[in-house]
Amino acid sequence: MRVILLGPPGAGKGTQAQRLVERHGIPQLSTGDMLREAVAKGTEIGRRAQAVMDAGQLVxxxxxxGIVADRIDQDDARKGFVLDGFPRTVAQASALEGMLQERKLAIDAVIEFKVDEQRLVERIEKRARETASAGLPVRKDDTPEVFHRRLREFRQATAAVSPYYRDRGLLRQIDGMAPVDSVTAEIEDALKGRVGA
Structure with missing residues (x-):
């Protein structure tokens, strides 16, 4: 089972990705984590990424x-994987499709979390208040200013990825504002007809 989770920051992708990992025994692939791991291990692609970052440029x-390709070639990803927050652009989606085709693989389903942005902002602000009142450090991403910027970036680049997958018959939209267990049930229902879930 190869699944992509799409949606704006704070929509619950990480929570639902973890549930898919637990239920189906497939790894969650986060490009940020994979990038850090490749750099730490000093792989060829990791060294290239490090040189770009050292120059202050975007990877x-x-x-x-290349990092995604290296990761999906590992044993634990043979049964599938969950991509969370990637691809972020149509160019990345197209490159991912080409890389998977070289391996005679394909994405089984793309789940998009539809959200009410105002309620999402309120959810993030509430999370920040609860974290602060518990005496814990608030995530940098949970400040309203940063969160609004991230939402704008999502709308400008990532929102174009949905039509790319809709045109391929892979996209299923779900209500990301529903209770967590309801979202999980809706994802599992969406996967039933597409993969051996």
């Missing part, structure tokens, strides 16, 4: 796809 799609 190219080619390098990110």
């Amino acid at each position: 190219s799609d080619e390098i990110v796809i």
Whole structure:
């Protein structure tokens, strides 16, 4: 089972990705984590990424796809994987599709979390207040200013990825504002007809 989770920051992708990991025994692939791991291990692609970052530049799609390719070739990803927060652009989606085709693989389903942005902002602000009142450090991403910027970035780049997958018959939209267990049930229902879930 190869699944992509799409949606704005704070929509619950990470929570639902973990539930898919537990239920189906497949790894969650986060490009940020994979990038850090490749750099730490000093792989060829990791060294290329490190050189780009040291120069203060963004890592190219080619390098990110290389890191994803290296990761899905590992044993634990043979049964499938959950991609959380990637691809972020149509160019990345196209490159991912090409890389998977080279391996005679394909994405089984793309789940998009539809959300009410105002309620999402309120959810993030509430999380920040609860974290602060518990005496814990608030995530940098949970400040209203940063969160609004991330939402704008999502709308500008990532929102175009949905039509790409809709045109391929892979996209299923779910209500990301529903209770967590309801979202999980809706995801499992969406996967039933697409993969051996």
